[in-house]
Amino acid sequence: MSDPGDDLTIGQLLDWAGYPDTHQAATCTDPDCPGCMFCAGGLWGCQVCGGLEGGMPTQCPGRAMTPAEADDVYAGRRDYRLGAWTAVPSVHCPAGRDQTESIYEAWLHAHPSQSDTTRGNP
Ligand SMILES: [Zn+2]
Ligand SMILES: [Zn+2]
Numbered sequence: 001m002s003d004p005g006d007d008l009t010i011g012q013l014l015d016w017a018g019y020p021d022t023h024q025a026a027t028c029t030d031p032d033c034p035g036c037m038f039c040a041g042g043l044w045g046c047q048v049c050g051g052l053e054g055g056m057p058t059q060c061p062g063r064a065m066t067p068a069e070a071d072d073v074y075a076g077r078r079d080y081r082l083g084a085w086t087a088v089p090s091v092h093c094p095a096g097r098d099q100t101e102s103i104y105e106a107w108l109h110a111h112p113s114q115s116d117t118t119r120g121n122p
Helices: 010-017 067-075 098-110
Strands: 079-081 084-086
Touching: 010 098
Parallel strands: none
Antiparallel strands: 079 084
16 A cells, blocks of 8 residues: 555544544564464554454454444445444445545645645754
8 A cells, every 4th residue: 555645644544534534453462473464464454343454344343243244344335434334435444545645636726735745854
């Protein structure tokens, strides 16, 4: 996944857009792990809702998703944001990733001085 800006992460953009990331990153807890999808594969997942990468809702529903919910999120039919399930694609799912581009453009409009590098700033 490409970062839209130098220091700006998707998480910061979502924060700015009013959808702070409420997921809790799942990490490997096995010190003798031979290499699982988290510590070797670099997979990004949430230990609360069970979302993984493209199947992650924009915000965490605060409980484990049902398999049907997880399917819907990945397919772009459902998302959890602002405390409710809505019938829009998550910003993380394949069908919804262009939302982060729109948010980035809106961010640039709101921060015109950041559209260039910070070179030359006093
Ligand atoms: Zn592991
Ligand atoms: Zn979550």
